[in-house]
Amino acid sequence: MIDLKALREDPDRYREGARKKRISVDIDRILVLDERRRAIQHQQDEIRAEQRRLEKEAGPRIGGLMGKLKAAQGEEKARLETEVAELRAKPAALKEKIQALEAEGAEANAALSEVLLTVPQPPDSEVPVGASAEDNIEVRRWNPPHFDPARSFSEQRGFEARSHEELIKALGIVDFERGVKVAGSRSYMLVGDGMRLHNAVLRYAFDFITEKHGFTPVSVPVVVREECMIGTGFFPAGKDQTYLVDEQSRGSAHDLYLTGTGEVGLMARHMEEILDESMLPLKLATVSPCFRREAGAAGRDTAGLYRIHQFDKVEQVVICRADEAESKQWHKAMIGIVEELLQSLELPYRLLQCCTGDLGPKNADMIDIECWMPSRGALDGQGRASGEYGETHSASRLYDFQCRRLNLRYKGESTGGKPVFCHSLNNTVAASPRILIPILEMYQRADGTVEVPRALRPYMGGREVIGG
């Protein structure tokens, strides 16, 4: 949610922000609706004030007259009755006016809040302007010793890389056929060492973020109410990317939605709260299943573990004071944690500064982290992939956009005791099975077996190899 007052004062900033994000939103309509709403409210307030004045003087008079009326007779009685009726009529007339205005105001309000929810957070000025992920800008790369994605896999390793799909098939560690039988396209079932490796990564990542970096472990509901989806900024824009649990047709009051990330539960946990400044920053981490419909992605990345409907993810979230420098610092820190994790897994990666067109409605700034995946990218003459970076992490900085929607505030000395919306940030720690792609492909050996990364061995019962 953006600040309506700020929009009123500087509508161009929001026009420009939406334009840069390639999101269409009618700012003028908001200004008109806002103007109308305020005019109506103003009228309503004045009439109400008048009504209250009347009611204060008319009440006791009516009481007095009613007393006299009991004793009165004939003309006197008729006169008193008329007077009482007059006294009663005035506020009644005002009430009708108020009700008419109320209806009008409610309409304007509803229309306004609906459009307001679609106004994206303007991107930070330093975010490069661009149309889509194509225009994202590489910030830096990191390579483990003995491997550089700039040179071919075979040159460096002495054999041709197999894709994770080939490796999986040979090792029998993912059952796509039966996954599809059970749950439809983009479904899978991890089996044996596939499931073990998946769990190992998640447990490693979870311990990494909670034990090593002090984030508080929390579990999250993954079936949530709509307020949580709106509050965290995923709705209305992402509604068709989300699975709907239709409970209304069964007589329940509300439908529920499957979350696409643990971020929803972690953030929504604190909605409608006023935190004491001393509690901040809140550093939270969870591991949860994530569900994504992948609507509009038909035909893209259909094979393998890259784009699937359900996966598990360790997620980190920070809720901090409304301080630009502080939240920027947390953004860096959260990215640093992921870099440390990927380096410990010795996976080549790069950081991308996402351009405005790739940000999504809620972000002011976003850094993607991509791991090197030998099986992706353009094919050569022999049908061999050249390898390509593939997105595995995404670090978002949102200022108070999300907390405004969630009505998540804090107060303390620095706010002068007044409640102020918090800032929030989120970043992947590890999402699996997607992260298994670079792990399997980078750790494969000439004989088709896969070495277990050193960091994961404690989580694999000390095993060093999968297969063979």
Added chain:
RNA sequence: GGAGAGGUGGCGGAGUGGUUGAACGCGCCGGUCUCGAAAACCGGUAUGCCCUUCGGGGCAUCGGGGGUUCGAAUCCCCCCCUCUCCGCCA
């Protein structure tokens, strides 16, 4: 699924038709006392929107919506949510 109880300010908890935006307690802030602190005592302490000559003023808000009434936290209707017991169940 069946039966019942309840939703009031940051929290606890009064309040069943008339200056009640709301007693009282806790918490918090300021002051007195003290070398300092605690205790005690005194005072203050909701949010949102709008207007403002920046002193302040107006309106709304007691789960949500509608109704009765000159007037509703209080009465009536509908809805939502939470809790307890029973049933089922990992």
